[in-house]
Amino acid sequence: MTTSPESHAQNWDLRHPDFNxxxxxxxxxTVMRQGCPFPHTDTPFLADTPGGAWIAVNYDDCYRIAQDWEHFSNNPVPGSxxxxxxxxxxxxxxxxQQKLRKVLNPYFSPAQMKALRPQVTTETDLLIDDFIGAGAGDLARVAWRQPGIVLFKYLLGIPAHDVGICFQLTDDALNGATEDIRMTAWGGLYQYIHDTVTAxxxxxxxxxxxxxxxAAEIDGERLPIEDAVANAMLLVQAGLETTASAMSFAFHHLATHxxxxxRLAxxxxxxxxxxxxxxxxxxxxHGLHRTVTKDVxxxxxxxxxxxxxxxNFAAANRDDNVFPDANRxxxxxxxxxxxxxxxxxHRCLGSNLARLEFQIGVERVLSRLPDFRLATGARPDFHGNSITRGFRTVPVEFSPGICRHPQVPAGRPDRLL
Ligand code: HEM
Known part of the structure; x- marks a missing residue:
């Protein structure tokens, strides 16, 4: 039986199965925003922290905390x-942190992203080609694969056929059912990225x-190898599930509306x-951590x-005080x-890339499958117990279309992720 919103709000636990x-x-x-300004949870999603955590759910509070790094540090609580x-x-x-961002920023500039547009378009078209002739397919395959292929092939220089394994490890590391599964997956992902970088x-x-x-240097000193590995791993994690889950929602929303x-087409x-x-x-x-450095x-x-x-940026984004009709x-x-x-x-380093991938993903689907709709009787699979949440399947039907790149064999490795 589902617990009431009021009860969940007392001790919000994003891993709870109700949140599917x-x-x-x-x-x-909504209940949390209407109550005391900062409700409390014993079970923060990302890590066990001493005393649990306070949750910021109002827009103004989230914004002010994100701006005030001197009181609200991104440095985790020791041990967590x-x-x-x-x-x-x-x-x-x-x-x-700002010096390291300076090293990475140019790779996500609007000019770089503009130059990437043709490649993102082709990769998206290839994914659509896999099923366009059949008049039915799963749009989650486009949403979950396109961002990984683009990130690996064109930004990180990692073979695209490894997106599948990294995606699985990232997903298990975040969403694995037990601490053991999550830690094993972190270890596997670390090993993969470590080997790739050191090679x-x-x-x-x-x-x-x-x-x-x-090659990065900060204050005249070479970035330690473990920091290069850790940040490559962050890019993989930050760049896969976020854009993919957001795009999967978009496809589901448009397939059901x-x-x-x-109108968009x-x-x-x-x-x-x-x-x-x-x-x-x-x-x-749905929930990133800050550590309070001094009383505030x-x-x-x-x-x-x-x-x-x-x-909780997701909760802030539904704040009616800022967004009229926020739940629409x-x-x-x-x-x-x-x-x-x-x-x-800490504003997202990859926002220009995410926007590019998202816009092209939706644009290609709308222009090539203009009448796509949820397949009759289909039950899309929604995975809700994560800081990034999305549809794992969005089965659709549509009038069959024409494959754009028939010369690319359907069985080539980077089409099998
Ligand atoms: C729709 C897709 C995305 C969403 C919703 C999203 C959201 C966010 C948010 C909310 C933050 C702030 C973290 C904080 O305040 O602690 C962030 C930071 C970050 N994002 Fe994204 N992101 C997306 C896509 C991407 C992509 C595609 C990449 C790169 C490939 C990326 C890389 C990063 C990195 C490296 C940071 C850390 C920046 C820093 O700490 O200075 N993100 N993202």
Whole structure:
């Protein structure tokens, strides 16, 4: 039997099986936003922290915490992330964090992303080619594979046929049923990335992000090898599930709202705004940690040094005080300063890439399968117990179309992920 939103709000636990019901989760957030400013949880998703964690669910609080890195540090509570080897940009504070970002930023610039557009389009088309002739297929395959192929092939320089294994390890590391499964998967992913990065030492540079990390210098000193490995691993984790799950929601939403699908297909100029709204509505992250460095008051609550705060950007993005009709997906929403990509010094490094992949994914599907709809009798598989949540299957039917790249054999490795 499902527990009530009020009960869940008392001790929010994102791993609870009830949260495979997406509407229930957002009902819980509504209750949490209406109660005391910072509800408490004994079971933060990312790590056990002493005393559990306070949860920020209002837009203004999430925004202020994200901006105030001096009180709300990204450095984890000692003991809560010992499995991470190396300094990750997302677990550091300025000034070193900003210096590392400077190394990585140029690879995600708008100009780089513009140059990547043809490749992203081709990769998306290849994935659609796999099923377009059949008049039926699974759009989750496009959503979950395209971001990984693009990231591996064109940014990290890792063979695209390894996306599948890395994806599985990343997923198990986040969502595995037991601590044992999660830790084993972290270890497997670390080993894979470690071997991939260290194999490149002493090789001619290809100019990809692994080479950039290996050559990076901060304050005149070479980035330690364990930091290069750790940040390559972060890019893999941050770049796979986030965009994939957000895109899977978009496909499900459009497959179940034919009017919205047709409107977007008829007005491609709407696409950038629609993508922002889909990220606000369903593609945001449900809980990242901050550690309080010194006592501080916010919205009448005093946080003490050593407390953990979970910043829930997904809940903030449904705050009615900021987004009128927040629980409705309004594709042409005008005022949309959503926190889907965070805010402040840690604002998403890959947001330009995510937008590019997302926009092209939706655009190619709309233009090649314009009448796609949820397959009759299909039950899309939704996975809800994660900080990134999404549909693992979105079975659709549509009028069959023409394969664009028939010369590419359907069985080549990077089409089998
Ligand atoms: C829809 C897709 C995505 C969403 C919703 C998303 C969301 C976020 C959020 C909320 C943060 C802030 C973390 C914090 O405040 O602690 C973040 C940081 C980050 N994201 Fe993304 N992200 C997405 C896609 C990507 C992609 C495609 C990449 C790269 C391949 C990426 C790489 C990163 C990195 C490296 C950081 C850490 C930045 C730092 O700490 O300075 N993200 N992302």
């Amino acid at each position: 019901d997406n509407d229930l989760l957002y009902d819980v957030y 992330a010992d499995f991470v080897i190396g300094d990750l940009v997302v677990m550091m504070d300025p000034p070193r 490149r030492i002493g090789q001619p540079s290809r100019g990809d992000m692994i080479d950039i990390l290996l 034919p009017g919205e699908r047709d 008829a007005d491609p100029d709407l696409l950038p705004r629609a993508v922002e709204e889909l990220i606000r509505y369903a593609g945001s992250i 008051e916010l919205s009448g609550h005093t946080f003490h040094a050593g407390d953990t705060v979970v910043v 997906c309004v594709l042409d929403r005008r005022e949309n300063r959503h926190l889907g990509f965070g805010a402040g010094v």
